[in-house]
Amino acid sequence: MNNNSSGRTLLKDIMLRRYLRLGESHTLHEVMGFLIDKHFEKDGLPFLVVIGTEGEFVGMLEAKAVLAALLEGVQEDPDAEKSLLQSAPVNLNKTVGHIMNRNIPSLPPEATLDEAFRCIRNSNTEAITVIDNGRVVGIISARILFEQASTLTVGALTGGVIPPAQG
Amino acid sequence: MAGFGTAGMEISAQSFKALPSNLIERGFNYGKSDLRHDAMAGLTVAVMGVPQAMAYALIAGLPPVYGLYTSIVACIVAALSGSSNHLVTGPTNALCMVILSLTAHLPTKYGVSLIEIVFLLTLMTGLIQMAFGFLKMGGIVRYVSNSVVVGFTAGAGILIAINQLKNVLGVKLEVHAERFHEVFMATIAMIPEANLRAVGIGVLTIAVVIVLKKISGKLPGALIAVIAAGLLSFAMGWHNPELGSGKVEIVRDIQPITGTLNRLHLPELVAHPNYELTRELGAGALALALLGLIEAASIARAVASSSGQRLNFTREFIGQGAGNVVGSFFSCFAGSGSFTRTAVCYQSGGRTRMAAVFSAVWTALTVLLLADLANFIPKASLAGLLIVIAYSMIEKERLKLTWRSGANSRLVLGGTLASTLILPLEYAIFVGVFLSIVLLLRVTGSTDLTQLVQAPDSGFEEIPFNRAAPSEVVTVNMEGDLYFAAVEDLDYELVRCLTPKTRVVVLRMKRLRAVGSTAMAILAHYYELLSSRGIYLVVCGIEEQLIKVMTGSGLRQQIGEQNIFYADNKLFQSTELALARAWSIVEMERRREKPVAEIPRQATALPNADTVMTRKCVRFGNQHQLREAVWLMSQMYRRIKSFTARPLFLQDMEGRLAGELQTRTILSEMAGHLPPDKLPDDESVGSHLAKSFSKPISQMAETQLPVVSSSGNLLEIIRTSVRSTSCVVAVCDEEKRILGIIDEGQMIRALGKVLNLHDTTGESQNGNPEIEEVGNE
Numbered sequence: 001m002n003n004n005s006s007g008r009t010l011l012k013d014i015m016l017r018r019y020l021r022l023g024e025s026h027t028l029h030e031v032m033g034f035l036i037d038k039h040f041e042k043d044g045l046p047f048l049v050v051i052g053t054e055g056e057f058v059g060m061l062e063a064k065a066v067l068a069a070l071l072e073g074v075q076e077d078p079d080a081e082k083s084l085l086q087s088a089p090v091n092l093n094k095t096v097g098h099i100m101n102r103n104i105p106s107l108p109p110e111a112t113l114d115e116a117f118r119c120i121r122n123s124n125t126e127a128i129t130v131i132d133n134g135r136v137v138g139i140i141s142a143r144i145l146f147e148q149a150s151t152l153t154v155g156a157l158t159g160g161v162i163p164p165a166q167g
Numbered sequence: 168m169a170g171f172g173t174a175g176m177e178i179s180a181q182s183f184k185a186l187p188s189n190l191i192e193r194g195f196n197y198g199k200s201d202l203r204h205d206a207m208a209g210l211t212v213a214v215m216g217v218p219q220a221m222a223y224a225l226i227a228g229l230p231p232v233y234g235l236y237t238s239i240v241a242c243i244v245a246a247l248s249g250s251s252n253h254l255v256t257g258p259t260n261a262l263c264m265v266i267l268s269l270t271a272h273l274p275t276k277y278g279v280s281l282i283e284i285v286f287l288l289t290l291m292t293g294l295i296q297m298a299f300g301f302l303k304m305g306g307i308v309r310y311v312s313n314s315v316v317v318g319f320t321a322g323a324g325i326l327i328a329i330n331q332l333k334n335v336l337g338v339k340l341e342v343h344a345e346r347f348h349e350v351f352m353a354t355i356a357m358i359p360e361a362n363l364r365a366v367g368i369g370v371l372t373i374a375v376v377i378v379l380k381k382i383s384g385k386l387p388g389a390l391i392a393v394i395a396a397g398l399l400s401f402a403m404g405w406h407n408p409e410l411g412s413g414k415v416e417i418v419r420d421i422q423p424i425t426g427t428l429n430r431l432h433l434p435e436l437v438a439h440p441n442y443e444l445t446r447e448l449g450a451g452a453l454a455l456a457l458l459g460l461i462e463a464a465s466i467a468r469a470v471a472s473s474s475g476q477r478l479n480f481t482r483e484f485i486g487q488g489a490g491n492v493v494g495s496f497f498s499c500f501a502g503s504g505s506f507t508r509t510a511v512c513y514q515s516g517g518r519t520r521m522a523a524v525f526s527a528v529w530t531a532l533t534v535l536l537l538a539d540l541a542n543f544i545p546k547a548s549l550a551g552l553l554i555v556i557a558y559s560m561i562e563k564e565r566l567k568l569t570w571r572s573g574a575n576s577r578l579v580l581g582g583t584l585a586s587t588l589i590l591p592l593e594y595a596i597f598v599g600v601f602l603s604i605v606l607l608l609r610v611t612g613s614t615d616l617t618q619l620v621q622a623p624d625s626g627f628e629e630i631p632f633n634r635a636a637p638s639e640v641v642t643v644n645m646e647g648d649l650y651f652a653a654v655e656d657l658d659y660e661l662v663r664c665l666t667p668k669t670r671v672v673v674l675r676m677k678r679l680r681a682v683g684s685t686a687m688a689i690l691a692h693y694y695e696l697l698s699s700r701g702i703y704l705v706v707c708g709i710e711e712q713l714i715k716v717m718t719g720s721g722l723r724q725q726i727g728e729q730n731i732f733y734a735d736n737k738l739f740q741s742t743e744l745a746l747a748r749a750w751s752i753v754e755m756e757r758r759r760e761k762p763v764a765e766i767p768r769q770a771t772a773l774p775n776a777d778t779v780m781t782r783k784c785v786r787f788g789n790q791h792q793l794r795e796a797v798w799l800m801s802q803m804y805r806r807i808k809s810f811t812a813r814p815l816f817l818q819d820m821e822g823r824l825a826g827e828l829q830t831r832t833i834l835s836e837m838a839g840h841l842p843p844d845k846l847p848d849d850e851s852v853g854s855h856l857a858k859s860f861s862k863p864i865s866q867m868a869e870t871q872l873p874v875v876s877s878s879g880n881l882l883e884i885i886r887t888s889v890r891s892t893s894c895v896v897a898v899c900d901e902e903k904r905i906l907g908i909i910d911e912g913q914m915i916r917a918l919g920k921v922l923n924l925h926d927t928t929g930e931s932q933n934g935n936p937e938i939e940e941v942g943n944e
Contacts, residue, residue: 036916045910115845149856
């Protein structure tokens with residue numbers, strides 16, 4: 001699993017390089033243009049990394065934030081549908097910069113797995129960004145970390161065979 | 168010659184570290200059976216190699232004993248420090264010919280003995296080879312094409328044969344060995360003065376070797392032939408000095424083999440350097456180093472392709488260099504991997520590098536015990552043996568094959584062969600390499616353009632450039648080399664694919680090589696040409712090397728990060744993303760023309776949960792332990808492609824939804840046992856992570872779940888999702904049995920449909936909308 005001889009997996013070996021980059025000034029209307037594309041239907045929503053004008057990392061746009069922003073000001077039933085359509089022009093014109101999450105933890109590409117586990121445990125996000133010289137070079141998602149954890153534990157200890165329950 | 172390692176200028180610390188650890192590892196695994204096989208293979212190699220080594224020394228113009236010395240020390244050092252398990256290093260015919268060509272004229276010029284000059288040359292050669300190794304320049308042998316090697320070997324074979332004719336004739340010549348025509352003419356002129364006894368000995372040797380080879384390939388023909396020749400000469404007394412010019416010269420007459428082994432000897436030219444001589448040997452040492460490495464690498468690779476050993480060419484280079492450097496202090500001349508001895512070593516069952524070491528030990532025993540007998544081997548016999556070997560160096564089949572491989576191969580082959588016969592040998596190699604590179608540039612000096620069109624099944628179809636139907640998005644695939652010679656007019660060429668309809672150009676640059684600054688300037692100009700027409704540029708398949716060049720040239724900033732998609736391992740992955748980006752640009756433009764408020768929105772009924780949800784999801788009993796949940800979840804992820812981490816739903820004995828286990832919760836639980844300090848390796852991380860494995864999952868599952876009924880509408884679903892931390896919402900019936908799940912992507916797409924944001928062009932709407940999930944009760 002690890003790609004170097006020291007027996008340590010580094011984040012750069014496992015990070016996800018496939019994610020979308022957005023600018024802070026993109027509107028939700030534009031973002032929705034991306035997200036409803038059928039290309040993302042197969043693999044699910046991509047991670048949305050927000051970068052500044054110099055290409056530097058600023059934050060991440062989470063799907064929940066997009067959904068929450070589009071429902072802002074929408075009344076409860078029975079007029080919900082009408083209200084949704086009425087609020088749409090205002091909500092769709094909101095910019096990424098207003099609704100994104102700026103508190104995304106980050107680690108360098110040379111960081112090790114245990115650092116990533118500690119980092120995700122202490123944060124409240126689905127992903128850690130891997131930053132090199134201020135730029136995002138990859139993403140470590142909870143899924144990637146889980147896959148590493150399962151390989152290092154059930155995979156390594158039992159060869160992948162489910163072990164008998166104890167106690 | 169491709170694939171000989173990576174070219175790079177980084178000094179490899181690993182190369183240093185690799186040596187002792189590998190040796191120690193092998194030491195532990197070396198068994199009795201290995202020892203027996205290696206000792207026997209070593210003996211077979213020595214039986215064949217001893218006469219060969221003595222004869223090769225003769226090619227280099229040196230006393231035969233130095234060939235034996237080279238077969239001992241250089242062989243042991245190279246075997247132990249190299250990478251191949253079967254490569255037998257020692258004197259080789261082509262290298263010896265180059266040594267002769269480089270050094271023969273120097274003793275008179277500088278007043279230093281020939282052998283001391285050869286020791287210096289050997290040291291320099293070894294140092295250059297080690298430098299190639301430590302600088303990880305294994306890839307350098309790639310620049311020497313097969314045609315060069317075939318041409319050079321054939322040329323060297325011709326030179327060796329023509330140079331040995333004088334020894335078979337028993338005459339002496341004072342001409343430059345590498346000047347084919349001079350040697351040829353001088354030899355012809357000396358035929359009337361031939362020593363018929365020497366001719367007899369030479370012809371006998373040739374005949375015995377050829378006949379024995381015909382009878383059985385396994386017989387040590389060379390050894391039998393030289394022994395037979397030696398016995399004949401001894402029995403007839405032809406070695407007797409009293410015969411005067413009619414006597415047959417034997418090994419003792421050149422320099423007697425004294426029955427002593429190599430001793431540590433500081434080369435005189437190292438103790439008292441002669442800078443002028445060292446400088447003169449420089450280019451020759453480089454050529455010798457290169458030739459030695461090419462020989463060793465191609466021979467090692469040929470054997471490895473049979474043995475299945477994975478070679479490390481960087482280490483092989485260091486091994487070859489070390490063999491020559493150490494050898495130069497033990498009276499060895501420059502050696503390399505011998506094709507015949509290596510093949511014999513492998514075929515006679517050599518298992519490890521100890522076989523080569525054994526061959527050296529047997530050779531050493533020969534020197535110690537049989538020196539007196541070896542002294543009586545006639546020089547003409549060794550020359551006869553060399554003529555047979557030289558003939559086999561002219562590989563007729565490979566020559567034919569190379570000749571038929573096209574005009575370029577013919578030119579390189581012919582050029583190298585001719586220059587071998589005309590120029591000093593070291594230059595012949597450079598001529599060959601130069602010809603190969605020039606012709607390579609001619610072939611590769613172009614960038615191929617094609618267009619990619621997305622097929623209905625979401626695959627890509629490659630069609631000739633400028634033949635695609637007009638579309639808002641034009642995808643161009645660039646392949647080949649993009650350096651200065653190839654990029655002329657490329658920007659204007661690329662403009663040709665634009666139509667009035669074009670809004671975005673996607674450039675796929677995945678299979679582009681050698682991107683230089685000229686290419687960047689051309690691309691920057693293309694970007695300007697597009698911008699002036701209001702067309703966007705999206706690039707994809709960008710590899711690491713290209714990122715660096717694009718960053719340095721400022722093009723990366725110009726194009727904008729959101730329009731750059733980096734190469735991934737999956738074919739066309741970045742192209743798919745780039746196309747999605749391109750179509751969304753088209754879509755954005757369309758919307759920009761039509762403000763958000765003006766998009767018609769009809770009051771359509773909001774979709775219900777049962778029309779949006781996916782029915783399949785993974786459910787699991789809530790009475791299990793964490794380790795089982797981790798295993799099940801890892802199995803689930805093998806089959807689900809989503810980027811986000813899906814949770815595991817827990818149900819009680821009655822099948823009612825009892826909770827949800829989120830990936831983050833599992834990670835937090837497992838990571839809770841990690842110590843605050845950095846752990847030394849992955850294994851210890853794994854053992855800490857597994858500490859919480861016996862914890863019941865019911866204790867960590869989220870039980871207050873976001874749940875909607877199958878009749879709940881989209882707004883209810885989204886509100887439920889926004890209030891929770893989970894990335895999916897479970898859809899349940901009245902008895903709380905789970906019916907399906909809805910993830911955030913599905914919510915966003917459904918909302919997009921309600922808001923009428925969907926792309927209606929149809930161009931980017933390919934692929935199966937079903938998300939594959941695992942159904943596991």
